[in-house]
Amino acid sequence: MNNLWQTIFDEVEVHSKNEPVLASFYHAAVLNHRDLTCALSYQLAIRLESETVSAMLIRDVCLQAFREDPEIMAAVSADLTSYPERDAACTEYSMPLLYFKGFQAVQAYRVANWLWRQRRVSLALYFQNCIATVFDVDIHPGAKIGGGLMLDHATGLVIGETAVVGKDVSMLHSVTLGGSGCSGGSRHPKIGDGVLISAGAKVLGGIEVGNGAKIAAGSVVLENVPEHTTVAGVPAKVVGKPRSPQPSLSMNQTIG
Secondary structure (H helix, E strand, O other), rough: HHHHHHHHHHHHHHHHHOOOHHHHHHHHHHOOOOOHHHHHEEEEEHHHHHHHOOOOHHHHHHHHHHHHHHHHHHHHHHHHHHHHOOOOOOOHHHHHHOOOHHHHHHHHHHHHHHHHHHOOHHHHHHHHHHHHHOOOEEEEEOOOOOOEEEEEEOOOOOEEOOOOOOOOOOOEOOEEEEEOOOOOOOOOOOEOOOOEEEOOOEEEEOOOEEOOOOOOOOOEEEEOOOOOOEOOOOOOOEEOOOOOOOOOHHOOOOOO
C-alpha cells in the first residue's frame, strides 16, 4: 500500500510541475494528502456531495469505512493496480484515481456496501443513488464484489442486490448483472474469478458463471456458464474456450 501511494505521489508531482494549469488540482487531489486513504476519500467526497449532504460529511463516512474495515483498502489497491495491467490506455497508477469514473464508482460502492453491512441502509441507498447519478454506474450496496475489479469505461453498468462478483474480474460498459422475476432470495448472477464480461452483455437470473469464463459482447446469458468456456449470442451458447486461464487479465475480446 505504501509503495503504491508513493508511486502515485511521484507521478502526480511530475505532472504538477509539467502542467501549471492543473497544479492546484494535483495538490488538492493528491499532493496535500498523506496516504491513499485520505486522497481517495477526498476524491469521492467532492464527487458525491450535494446541496443537502456536504463533502465534509461524505468524506468522514468514507474515512470511517476505510479505517474500520482493512479489507476495503486491500480491495481498493487490487482494483487500482488492475488498470495499468489490463487497460492499454492506462499508463500510470494515478490515472484511475484521478480520472477513471469506473474506478471511482466502485470505490464509492465499497463504502455503500460497508454501510449496508452496518445496517445503515438509508445512507447506503443514498450513496447508491449518488453513484448512479454522478457516474452512470448503478451497483446495489448489497452486492458482493471481490478485489481486482476493472471496469473499462463503465457507463451504463448495472449490478443487482444479490449479485456476487469474484476476484480479478473485468467488465466493459453497459454490462448488466440483473435479476429474473420479482421473488426474494438469490436472484442475481454469481460471477467467478478471472471472468471477462464484454461490452453490452446481459447476465440475468440466479445463475453461475464459472472461473475463467468469457462472455462475448452483446450476449444475453440465461443459463449457467461452465468454467473456462466462452459463450456468445442471444441467448448465449458455448462457442469455445478462452485462450488464457483468466481472460479478464488478457482482455482479449475475440471469440474463443
